Amino acid sequence: MMRQYELVERVQKYKPDADVALLNKAYVYAMQKHGRQKRASGDPYISHPLEVAAILTDLHMDESTIAVALLHDTIEDTTATRAEIDAYFGEEIGRLVEGLTKIKKLDLVTRKAQQAENLRKLLIAVADDMRVLLVKLADRLHNMRTLYYMRPDKRRRISEETMEIYAPLAGRMGMQDMREELEELAFQYINPEAYQTIRGKLSDLSGHNEPLVESIENELRDLLVANGVSDARVKGRQKKPYSIFNKMQSKSLSFEQLSDLYGFRIIVDELATCYRVLGLVHTNWRTVPDRFKDYISNPKQNGYQSLHTTIIGPSRQRIELQIRTQRMHEVAENGIAAHTLYKDGRVKSGEVSDDETTVFGWFRKTISALAEGDSPEEFLEHTKLELFQDQVFCFTPKGKLIALPKDATPIDFAYAVHTNIGDTCVGAKINGRMMPLVTRLNNGDEVEIIRSGVQVPPPAWEEIVVTGKARAAIRRATRLAIRKQYSGLGYRILERTFTRAGKTFSRDVLKSALHRLGQHDVEDVIAAVGRNELSSSDVLKAVYPDHKDERVTVKPNTEEGWVSLPSAQELAFRVPESSAPEQDGENAGKGPALLPLRGLSRGAAVRFAPFGAVPGDRIVGIVGEDESITIYPIQSPVLQHFDDEPNRWVDVRWDIDSANEKRFRARLSVNILNEPGTLSEITGAIAMLDVNIRAVQMAVVADDFAQATLDLEVWDLRQLTQTINQLSALGCVATVNRVFE
Known part of the structure; x- marks a missing residue:
């Protein structure tokens, strides 16, 4: 473990006049605050901030940055406060430490939104002072070096986050050595x-x-x-x-x-x-x-x-x-x-050289634009799109350089120049020739945008563009165009959900919950519910956080630990009167497995249509005459019988997290060649995708063809879709169809 005197000696080697008193003071404060805290390895917690500081000495950082490294976990993990750090070390160091502190209590509905908000907070702090980024990257690097001591599931999650965000961010900042080490450390846990x-x-x-x-x-x-x-x-x-x-x-x-x-x-x-x-x-x-x-x-x-x-x-x-x-x-x-300013702590604009301003001004500008994202989830997506891709450099007809991600299109180029130019784009000339808007741009291309005052960006453009700015602008225009179309449906869904919960719904009650839902406008919330982008139960939970009916779990009663749905009958369950506790962390996988749903009231009898739904399907509940609820996928042909009875429809949603370890049943009907080896080829292809075959039924429908009915167990809709695509690609398969009740 690094010792304090060794850290001071390392700083003095490249900066003999360093403020040693500041370093010693920061060390003593951090050591007292972390006290007897231990790392997962069993080492004293103070070893972590010392090693983070040591990494920064390899970069010859100034003593203020080293002090921030020593203090970076105090606000988050100890009784220290921003005011206390300001009093002991000054406002500058207090601001930097706070910029590195995760938001502990996020008043948001979804876990993804919480992750996005923490990243947003970090990047906004980085835009104000790049030293926040340097300490954060050093912090992540030491955590990755000691990741072996964490649980396997946590190792993989942290490694994926490192590979998706922190390693590319280090690369975008030109720190190739750190990027390579982060990638190597993450790679060995993601794909050992x-x-x-x-x-x-x-x-x-x-x-x-x-x-x-x-x-x-x-x-x-x-x-x-x-x-x-x-x-x-x-x-x-x-x-x-x-x-x-x-x-x-x-x-x-x-x-x-x-x-x-x-x-x-x-x-x-x-x-x-x-x-x-x-x-x-x-x-x-x-x-x-x-x-x-x-x-x-x-x-x-x-x-x-x-x-x-x-x-x-x-x-x-x-x-x-x-x-x-x-x-x-x-x-x-x-x-x-x-750069000199990050070694000497000279971060005020008046003390930054022109070349350094040019180099990093684009990054601050990009972060400022990202901070204005419409929702936390979109912010996370846009951050990855904007910051973490290889670039191509193109030019306007007047010679202005526009940097874009690899595979960018003229539409991305138009939005990069100005949002209004993107919204009114109808065509493009690339190097003087008219080219399709889906053309991928190359380094050195000169792009001229053709515009029309009556143009409205079509929703299909969202699948073509690769930049976050273009995607956000297209989504914004699409929202405005379809808001009226879905607002009525969303309003009725919310009204029924609130009524069942014994609450009164109005547009005014949504205003106080906008920040929790990650939305800027009441009409956006209502339209999002109508489009199934937002669950009505999530809205209810955001408006009334103390309401206890936001989650319902169905306990299985089979030895396999999951719900069994034989094709011959429906299996009914009674929703427990008391909500079961969440299973995560070290308790994940222990105790009885649960089938989680959102949108049902406690005590309701619930049954599932056989072979009906897997996570990823949009599902709805239909209230029966006996007040029981049957869950169907939205594609089920049975639902057409209830088109004229909207009061019987219940908005239901899966509540499965990424750590789910249970499979769900689905049925496929496959038209195959009636010849030796066909069934073996099909089952082999399915096994390659880690899909379990529960039952197979064969029926010869012609001399050359047979109909195979496959009962499968899959993780989710994505895996089921992969299975359908894989089977469709086989030469012995004519058609593949999913079977619904």
Whole structure:
């Protein structure tokens, strides 16, 4: 474990005049507040903030940032308060620590909304001071390094969050070393089998290829020295397992087909020397077409600069080369942390240099736009779309540079220029030629948008665009167009739900709950209910948080631990009078399994249509004459008999979380060739998708064809859809249809 005196010594090595008193004071305060708290590993909790601070010393951060690292968990996990930290350490450090603190009590309905709101809070704090991001990334890195001590389910959840958000965010900030380590650590928990396989193959190759790598380094170095470039440093390195896995997946290659497992860097002192080295390399070895990129004259938005080229180099090997100066190399490795203002704590606008403002101004602007998202869930989606994709650079006819995610379309380009231009877009010229709006843009394209004053963006555009800004604008326009269409239905659904709960519904009662529902307008809530984007029971819960009927669970009475629905009959259950407790954390999987639904009253008798519904289906309840409720999927043909009786319909929704470990029954009717081996091929395809076959019935309908009825057990609708698609692709299958009651 890192010791306090070791931390101080590390800071003094790169900053001899550091405020040692501040560091010692922060350490003592954190140690007293965390007291006897322990990590999952059994280590004292104070070891974590010390290690986070040590990571930041590798980036040569100023002592204020190191102090924030020592204090970063005090508000969240101890009795410390913002006011107390302000009093002891000043308002600046208090603000940074608060920016790193998760919102403990979020008054929101869904778990996803809570996660999104915490991310929104973090990014808004980052927009105000980038040092918040540096401490957060260091915090995540140390947590990933010690993730082994957590439960397996928690390891996977944290690793997926790291891979989806924090590793790409580090990359977007130019911190490639940190990104690679975060990806490697997450990869080994998300896909341990692939990680171990690739790591083993790389280990086998390492000893074999080491002489070859050294030979290439020497030949490149000799070429440069012979031409008067004696100060260049040449270094080869093996690519990381996740980088290799990603390339194998994206290009559908096997490990043996990869020809560029090693990359080489040439680092020089002067910018002009970069181009001289490039000329020498291209003169002596043949280049691979379309593999040259000049990020020096056209830097990436995060400040990254380098020359990239691929050659058929020494020993006829395909070699990827990066050529850069030492300063460029520091920025490439440490990104935002390589800039002087983040080492010295100079964060006020008047003290930031022009190049640093240019480099990171785009990030603050992007976060400000994201903060205005329509809902927490959309904010989370837009954040991933805006921040975490590879980019292409396009130009307006006047030469303005527009950076867009990879696979962006002219529609994305139009919205990137201005929302009004996107809303009125009807066509586009790419490099002077009229092209479809679905065209994927490439680096260097010049895009001219054709507009019409009567245009309204069609809802189908939402499936075409890839940027969060475009998607949000299209959704907003779509909402305005269809709000009236769904408001009436949503109002009636809410009115019935509130009446059953003994409450009175009106538009006014929704106003106080808008923030809990993640909506900005009462009419948006009503329309969302009408479109089945929001459950009426969730709205009831938001308006009346003390109402106890927001969740109903049906206890199974089978040995399998789940509801069994034989095709010959319906199996009825009585909803328990007292709500069963939530099962999560360490208690997940213990005790009786539950079938969770939302929208039913306690004490109601509930039955399910056989083979009717799996999580992901939209479901409704129909009230019988005996006041019992039968649950149907919305596609069930039986429901047409109740079209004229809307008072019997009950708004019901699944309440299954991502940790669900139970399967649900569904039935498929498959028209197949009547020949040997057909059934084996079908069952094999189903087994490959981790679907359980409960029963099979066969009936010959013609000399060449048979009808197979398959009773399956699946996790959810997505897996069932994959199964249908997989079976449809088989040559022995004519048709596949899902069977409803």
